[in-house]
Amino acid sequence: MEKVINPKKAEWSSLLERPTQTVEDIEATVNEIFQEVKHKGDEAILRYTSLFDGQQLEQIEVSKEQIERAVDNISEELKTAINLAKSNIEWFHKAQITAPVEVETMEGVNCWTQKKAIQKVGLYIPGGSAPLFSTVLMLAVPAQLAGCEEVVLCSPPNKDGSLANEILYTAHLCGIKKVFKVGGIQAIAALTYGSETIPAVYKIFGPGNQFVTVAKQIATKYGVAIDMPAGPSELMVYADESANSAFVASDLLSQAEHGTDSQVVLVTTSKRLFSELEVEINAQMKPLPRKEIAGKAIQNSKLILLEDETLCLDMINEYAPEHLIIVSENEDFFLKGIKNAGSVFVGAYTPESAGDYASGTNHTLPTNGYAKQYSGVNLDSFLKSITFQKISEKGLKNIGPSVELMAEAEGLQAHKHAITLRLNQLKRQE
Amino acid sequence: MEKVINPKKAEWSSLLERPTQTVEDIEATVNEIFQEVKHKGDEAILRYTSLFDGQQLEQIEVSKEQIERAVDNISEELKTAINLAKSNIEWFHKAQITAPVEVETMEGVNCWTQKKAIQKVGLYIPGGSAPLFSTVLMLAVPAQLAGCEEVVLCSPPNKDGSLANEILYTAHLCGIKKVFKVGGIQAIAALTYGSETIPAVYKIFGPGNQFVTVAKQIATKYGVAIDMPAGPSELMVYADESANSAFVASDLLSQAEHGTDSQVVLVTTSKRLFSELEVEINAQMKPLPRKEIAGKAIQNSKLILLEDETLCLDMINEYAPEHLIIVSENEDFFLKGIKNAGSVFVGAYTPESAGDYASGTNHTLPTNGYAKQYSGVNLDSFLKSITFQKISEKGLKNIGPSVELMAEAEGLQAHKHAITLRLNQLKRQE
Numbered sequence: 001m002e003k004v005i006n007p008k009k010a011e012w013s014s015l016l017e018r019p020t021q022t023v024e025d026i027e028a029t030v031n032e033i034f035q036e037v038k039h040k041g042d043e044a045i046l047r048y049t050s051l052f053d054g055q056q057l058e059q060i061e062v063s064k065e066q067i068e069r070a071v072d073n074i075s076e077e078l079k080t081a082i083n084l085a086k087s088n089i090e091w092f093h094k095a096q097i098t099a100p101v102e103v104e105t106m107e108g109v110n111c112w113t114q115k116k117a118i119q120k121v122g123l124y125i126p127g128g129s130a131p132l133f134s135t136v137l138m139l140a141v142p143a144q145l146a147g148c149e150e151v152v153l154c155s156p157p158n159k160d161g162s163l164a165n166e167i168l169y170t171a172h173l174c175g176i177k178k179v180f181k182v183g184g185i186q187a188i189a190a191l192t193y194g195s196e197t198i199p200a201v202y203k204i205f206g207p208g209n210q211f212v213t214v215a216k217q218i219a220t221k222y223g224v225a226i227d228m229p230a231g232p233s234e235l236m237v238y239a240d241e242s243a244n245s246a247f248v249a250s251d252l253l254s255q256a257e258h259g260t261d262s263q264v265v266l267v268t269t270s271k272r273l274f275s276e277l278e279v280e281i282n283a284q285m286k287p288l289p290r291k292e293i294a295g296k297a298i299q300n301s302k303l304i305l306l307e308d309e310t311l312c313l314d315m316i317n318e319y320a321p322e323h324l325i326i327v328s329e330n331e332d333f334f335l336k337g338i339k340n341a342g343s344v345f346v347g348a349y350t351p352e353s354a355g356d357y358a359s360g361t362n363h364t365l366p367t368n369g370y371a372k373q374y375s376g377v378n379l380d381s382f383l384k385s386i387t388f389q390k391i392s393e394k395g396l397k398n399i400g401p402s403v404e405l406m407a408e409a410e411g412l413q414a415h416k417h418a419i420t421l422r423l424n425q426l427k428r429q430e
Numbered sequence: 431m432e433k434v435i436n437p438k439k440a441e442w443s444s445l446l447e448r449p450t451q452t453v454e455d456i457e458a459t460v461n462e463i464f465q466e467v468k469h470k471g472d473e474a475i476l477r478y479t480s481l482f483d484g485q486q487l488e489q490i491e492v493s494k495e496q497i498e499r500a501v502d503n504i505s506e507e508l509k510t511a512i513n514l515a516k517s518n519i520e521w522f523h524k525a526q527i528t529a530p531v532e533v534e535t536m537e538g539v540n541c542w543t544q545k546k547a548i549q550k551v552g553l554y555i556p557g558g559s560a561p562l563f564s565t566v567l568m569l570a571v572p573a574q575l576a577g578c579e580e581v582v583l584c585s586p587p588n589k590d591g592s593l594a595n596e597i598l599y600t601a602h603l604c605g606i607k608k609v610f611k612v613g614g615i616q617a618i619a620a621l622t623y624g625s626e627t628i629p630a631v632y633k634i635f636g637p638g639n640q641f642v643t644v645a646k647q648i649a650t651k652y653g654v655a656i657d658m659p660a661g662p663s664e665l666m667v668y669a670d671e672s673a674n675s676a677f678v679a680s681d682l683l684s685q686a687e688h689g690t691d692s693q694v695v696l697v698t699t700s701k702r703l704f705s706e707l708e709v710e711i712n713a714q715m716k717p718l719p720r721k722e723i724a725g726k727a728i729q730n731s732k733l734i735l736l737e738d739e740t741l742c743l744d745m746i747n748e749y750a751p752e753h754l755i756i757v758s759e760n761e762d763f764f765l766k767g768i769k770n771a772g773s774v775f776v777g778a779y780t781p782e783s784a785g786d787y788a789s790g791t792n793h794t795l796p797t798n799g800y801a802k803q804y805s806g807v808n809l810d811s812f813l814k815s816i817t818f819q820k821i822s823e824k825g826l827k828n829i830g831p832s833v834e835l836m837a838e839a840e841g842l843q844a845h846k847h848a849i850t851l852r853l854n855q856l857k858r859q860e
Contacts, residue, residue: 078839081832088535088829095533096543103525105518105790113526116769118803130841166839202803217651220659225803229650244855250848257844289843338816339546346820351848354821357833360535361817373548373632373655375815385805386768387791390776391784399518402511403787409508409596411560413719414687418680418781425674 001278001298005305009314015302016319018231018368019261026214030185034218037189042196048186053127055161055181061197062163062179070168082133082170085358089141092360096379097145108395115383117147118225120199122191123176124206124216127156127183131164138362138377139205140174146382151176152199154191156183184208188215192224203227205377207364227377231368234263235352236321238312238334241270243327244348248273249280251325251351256297257290264301265319267312274305313337320371323352342371393426431708431728435735439744445732446749448661448798449691456644460615464648467619472626478616483557485591485611491627492593492609500598512563512600515788519571522790526809527575538825545813547577548655550629552621553606554636554646557586557613561594568792568807569635570604576812581606582629584621586613614638618645622654633657635807637794657807661798664693665782666751668742668764671700673757674778678703679710681755681781686727687720694731695749697742704735743767750801753782772801823856 007015036044042060050056074082102112123139125132136153143151153176155163163181171179180198182190188208194200203225204216216226235255239248252264268274281298285291306312309330316324320340327348328334338344342365343355355361364377375381391399400419407415437445466474472490480486504512532542553569555562566583573581583606585593593611601609610628612620618638624630633655634646646656665685669678682694698704711728715721736742739760746754750770757778758764768774772795773785785791794807805811821829830849837845 078835081835084536084829084832085836088539088541091535092531092533092541095531098528101522101525103522103790105521106514109518109784109789111518111522111790113808119769132840134836134840220650221647223799225800246851247848250844250851254842254844254848257842284844284847288847289841294844335818339549341816343817343819346818349823349826349852350819350821351852353833353837353845353848354539354826354829355817355819356845357836358829359539359819359821360533360541361819366814369653370655371814371816373814376817378543378815378817380810380815384796384801384803385808385810386771386801387773387785387806387808388765388776389773389780389785389789389791391780391789392777393779396779396784399514399784399788402514403783405508405511406515406564406787407783410562410564411719412684412687414680414684414714414724415783415786417714417718418677418684418783421676421680422779422781 001301001303003274003303006307007304012315012318016265018263026211027218030211030215030218033185034189034192037186037195038193045182045186045190045195045198048184049157049182052184053156055157057157057161057181060180060182062168062181066162067168067172067179070165071172073165074169078166079169082137082173085134086137086141086173088358088360089137090145093142093145093379106395106398108392109389109399111387111389113385113387115385117149118203118382118384119148120150120201121148121152121382122201122204123151123153124187124204124208124212125153125155125167126208126212127158131166133164133166133170134357134363135206136167136170136174138364140171140176142377142379143382144175146379148382150199150201151178152191152201153179154182154187154198156187157181185211185215188212188219192219192222205364205381227364227381228366228370228374229368232261232263233258234321234367235323235325236265236267236316236319237325237327238267238316239270239273239327240268240329241272242329243270243273245273245276245280247348247351248327249277249284252281252301253284253288253294254351254353255323256294256301257288260293260296262297264297266303267315268305269307269309269312271305274303277303309333316341320369322365322367322371325350325352340372342366342376396422397426431731431733433704433733436737437734442745442748446695448693456641457648460641460645460648463615464619464622467616467625468623475612475616475620475625475628478614479587479612482614483586485587487587487591487611490610490612492598492611496592497598497602497609500595501602503595504599508596509599512567512603515564516567516571516603518788518790519567520575523572523575523809536825536828538822539819539829541817541819543815543817545815547579548633548812548814549578550580550631551578551582551812552631552634553581553583554617554634554638554642555583555585555597556638556642557588561596563594563596563600564787564793565636566597566600566604568794570601570606572807572809573812574605576809578812580629580631581608582621582631583609584612584617584628586617587611615641615645618642618649622649622652635794635811657794657811658796658800658804659798662691662693663688664751664797665753665755666695666697666746666749667755667757668697668746669700669703669757670698670759671702672759673700673703675703675706675710677778677781678757679707679714682711682731683714683718683724684781684783685753686724686731687718690723690726692727694727696733697745698735699737699739699742701735704733707733739763746771750799752795752797752801755780755782770802772796772806826852827856
């Protein structure tokens, strides 16, 4: 745990540097798998699933019966919890629906927008040690609200060749009809090109390890959009003298248990917190089942003491954290000043966990400083906006002469002519 | 000009295929220039400007004096036209401002969003035969409305080593303070890494040739976002028996003059239009200064006769045109049914030129079928949405137990603990 007191601004960028990602090393593998899946389809997908996941599958699509069995195997308690989370996520994402924009920019010149669902989307749910069914909620709920016609879910098979009941239950709850036991690069390639059983989609969503991340980046070369580039998950906490150090430590640890490469940073103006926190973290870490992982992430974490709140705010905006917790007696100052962050958690009783699962906000967020230019996943991520214009005869008379002049100045005579022809016709009619 | 009557649906995808782009061939060049600009900054930029643009520049930044001189050199007539276009574009993009979303998803659980400007953006304006100052309007107006703090414009120097007066005037009008005479791959590399004089930005906007397009794609590997991938410009027209064939021909030609690789497609249910159009196009093409270019694009263009409107609508949605003109007695059928298009022009007096310059809609639009998953540039392209949540003690009691259960089921005990700790504290206080 690195403890830093009043670092100079010139040192901030190296202090806040994220671990470099090794895109280039992985690219060759990704390109090879993409080519194989493109040309050999399911055969290649099954081969890579055997190679990387150690599973000899006969079928990659999860059957109706398997989904029904999963639904029966979830406890009523957990179903109620998932339903509560789903309901909150629906509320917040439904509130993001925007009315169509309609403007008469000049008399007779009507412009408007209409948002339409992206017809086909792919949702990637990582596998690994835990079944991340909460990510199914975060992606499938807005996809369903947007009205996407085809929603395809891919997730790597676990050790018995199946998907976790929780993932299947949540997918079923969100109306997803197509679920495939395919993960890693081969899943992203399948969603990009399509195969005999997996449909190609227009946009791919969801987190993943570095292989999936590079595969998504490569997929954008072949006509597919992605939600956003991804890196390891991260949390920055700003806490002042009013903060409870046990609460803050628990939040830092909840981020740290995600992975050894998780980023955890505390920025504070409180000397008390700065000195208490290490002890508190170590005490809370001991009983954790994932303490090995959390411990490594905590080793790379940073506690930074700064002189005043303005400096802290500057540091927040320079780091652009995926998750940001603000515990401050002066919280309005921060709420007004935050320029770059994915999702912000305000106050002592708003731990990151709440937003990870159930407050209603989305947990698929920009990491690695991308909060400077990307939003987290939201309803609009599943829509695109089409613009329309309808110009009356009067309207064309109003803007036509300006268009003619501008087209002429750009050397585009045919653009001008399309206007002139119509204006002449209108003159003849007068 | 390929004329096709009632093609079978199975043939549509090859019929509507866009020319393949040669990303791979260009990647090596792009990577090399990126490395040079990253490590050698201005020296490399000047070297490539000499190599590719044939200009030995001493300064790449356009001075205040040069901008003032440009302003004096634009005719009052053209200034008025540009001002009118700017005003319409402002109206339409200002109308896209959305209110913050605020929802209490459960009692004591408050979630909201706030949109914030992307602080630093780069606008790329292509050079070549004509000064595309209209693109300056389309990018700079929403950047200014969004409140981007730093707006950087790059455009390649023309044959006398300067930028066109029209570009400088329009940039000045839109409040852009930093204008650089740098184009091509080296401009995109400079905006990605920054150099001694050109600031690095968070997102790069604007069209360009295939080198710029590949450079933007590569830039996304290095922490920069882009507006969208780009391909050659394209127009699909649906016109029925009611359409004026001279108007339709003028629209097809206005698209065709953009470049020899422009895509021009007419879909119609009218046998009259289908047979008249070729003669009309040839007649209108003759006097055009860019008839060589338009002629080549028209050679590759397609006139497609289909049996009914439903098939035409299906073909529109399968092609997902950048620009779509609808001239139909049954226009509501199309307006309701369009799923994939960049910008739509409705009716006989709404030529594409009107939207290219002055109706108010944006002309930076998804090409190459990307209208299936991308919006054109709009106000939100310059903003990102940050989510916030604030949970009261009551709120945490409401959602806490569900979060505990879900975190447990995902095997994330520290996530659970961050809740349990707080709920225990609340119990003690009771």
